[in-house]
Amino acid sequence: MVHAMSWQLEEWANDPLVHNVIVVGSGHRGLCSGGDIKKVRDILIDTSASPHEAIGFWTAEYALDALTATYPKPYIPIMDGVTMGGGAGISAHGALRIATHTTAFAMPETIIGFFPDVGLMHELGAMPGELGMYLALTGATINGGDxxxxxxxxxxxxxxxxxxxxTHAGEADLEALRALCRIDDTPASPSVREHLAWIDACFVGDDVTAMISALRxxxxxxxxxxxxxxxxxSPWALTVTAHAxxxxxxxxxxxxxxxxxxxxARHFMEHPDFVEGVRARLVDKGSQPQWLHATPADVPDAELMNLFAGGPLP
Structure with a gap:
C-alpha cells in the first residue's frame, strides 16, 4: 500500500487533469495502522527472512510521509474516525487537514515497544507546554477539536x-470547502488543554521516572x-521517546x-520490546507483555548514550 500510494502520488503530480488529492480512510478505522506492524514483526521472527526487509518498509513509509508534506498540489486528508500510527503519518503533514466530530487521533506506539514515528514528533514537539510529551508517552487520544x-x-x-x-474537494472548489469548514472551526468540545496545569508540571524534561513520580x-x-x-x-520505548x-x-x-x-526505527528492530509488544497487543490481544526492563529507571544510561551519541541524529 505504501508503494502503491507513493507511485500514484508521483503519477498525479505531473498530471494536468489532477488538481488536488483527497485521502480518506475506508470505514471508521480506515486511517489506523496495525497490519503493517504485525508484518514487520513476522519478518523479524522469521529466521529465513532478512531484517533489511523490515527496515525497507520504514524507509518507504517515511519517504511517503515526506512526499505528502511537499506535494506540489493540494493534498487533503480527511481524518474521519480513528487516525493513528501510519494513518496519522499520511494525514498530519498535508496541506489542508480536515478533522470531524468522530476523529480519534493518537500515536500509541509506546504500548507496543515502539516510538511515535512517521514524523509526528515534529507536530508533537510544537504543541503548547508539555502536551506533546504527554501524548507521545501515554498514547492518549484526542478528538477532532483538539x-x-x-x-x-x-x-x-x-x-x-x-x-x-x-464533493467540494472532488470539484477542486477549495474556497467552498474552507467555507464549509468555518461552520465549526472552534468547537466547544472537551479539550485536553483543560489539563495543562498538571501536564506541564509533570512532563517536563526527559526523565520518565521523575514524570511518573510527579504524576503520583x-x-x-x-x-x-x-x-x-x-x-x-515499554520502559525502553518511553525513555527513548522522551529523549527523541x-x-x-x-x-x-x-x-x-x-x-x-x-x-x-533501525535500532528498535534490534530491541526485544518491539517484537514482544506487538505480540502482546496485536497478536495475542490483551496478554501481558514481558518488557526487557522492569521500569524506566532500569534502562541503562549507557544504552541511551550509545543510541544518541554523536550529536544530532543523521
Whole structure:
C-alpha cells in the first residue's frame, strides 16, 4: 500500500487533469495502522527472512510521509474516525487537514515497544507546554477539536457534512470547502488543554521516572491515570521517546525528524520490546507483555548514550 500510494502520488503530480488529492480512510478505522506492524514483526521472527526487509518498509513509509508534506498540489486528508500510527503519518503533514466530530487521533506506539514515528514528533514537539510529551508517552487520544487546536489538523467539520466536504474537494472548489469548514472551526468540545496545569508540571524534561513520580503526587485523578498508562508501556520505548522528542523540538524541519525516525526505527528492530509488544497487543490481544526492563529507571544510561551519541541524529 505504501508503494502503491507513493507511485500514484508521483503519477498525479505531473498530471494536468489532477488538481488536488483527497485521502480518506475506508470505514471508521480506515486511517489506523496495525497490519503493517504485525508484518514487520513476522519478518523479524522469521529466521529465513532478512531484517533489511523490515527496515525497507520504514524507509518507504517515511519517504511517503515526506512526499505528502511537499506535494506540489493540494493534498487533503480527511481524518474521519480513528487516525493513528501510519494513518496519522499520511494525514498530519498535508496541506489542508480536515478533522470531524468522530476523529480519534493518537500515536500509541509506546504500548507496543515502539516510538511515535512517521514524523509526528515534529507536530508533537510544537504543541503548547508539555502536551506533546504527554501524548507521545501515554498514547492518549484526542478528538477532532483538539486536533485543530493542537495543529495536527487545520479545520473541523461536522461528521454529517462530510459528503459535502468530499464533493467540494472532488470539484477542486477549495474556497467552498474552507467555507464549509468555518461552520465549526472552534468547537466547544472537551479539550485536553483543560489539563495543562498538571501536564506541564509533570512532563517536563526527559526523565520518565521523575514524570511518573510527579504524576503520583498530583491530586487530579487524570494524573494518576496517566501514571498508570506509563507503567503499562515499554520502559525502553518511553525513555527513548522522551529523549527523541526533545531532540525533535530542536530539529530544523520535518525532514530532519523523519531522518531521526529512520535512524531510531533501525535500532528498535534490534530491541526485544518491539517484537514482544506487538505480540502482546496485536497478536495475542490483551496478554501481558514481558518488557526487557522492569521500569524506566532500569534502562541503562549507557544504552541511551550509545543510541544518541554523536550529536544530532543523521
Amino acid at each position: 486536533a485543530v487546536r493542537l495543529n495536527v489538523a487545520d479545520h473541523l467539520i461536522p461528521h454529517d457534512l462530510l459528503d459535502q466536504a468530499l 503526587h498530583r491530586p487530579e485523578p487524570e494524573a494518576g491515570a496517566a501514571a498508570d498508562a506509563l507503567t503499562a508501556r 522528542l526533545r531532540r525533535a523540538q530542536r530539529a530544523e524541519d520535518l525532514q530532519a525528524v523523519l531522518r531521526q525516525d529512520a535512524y531510531l
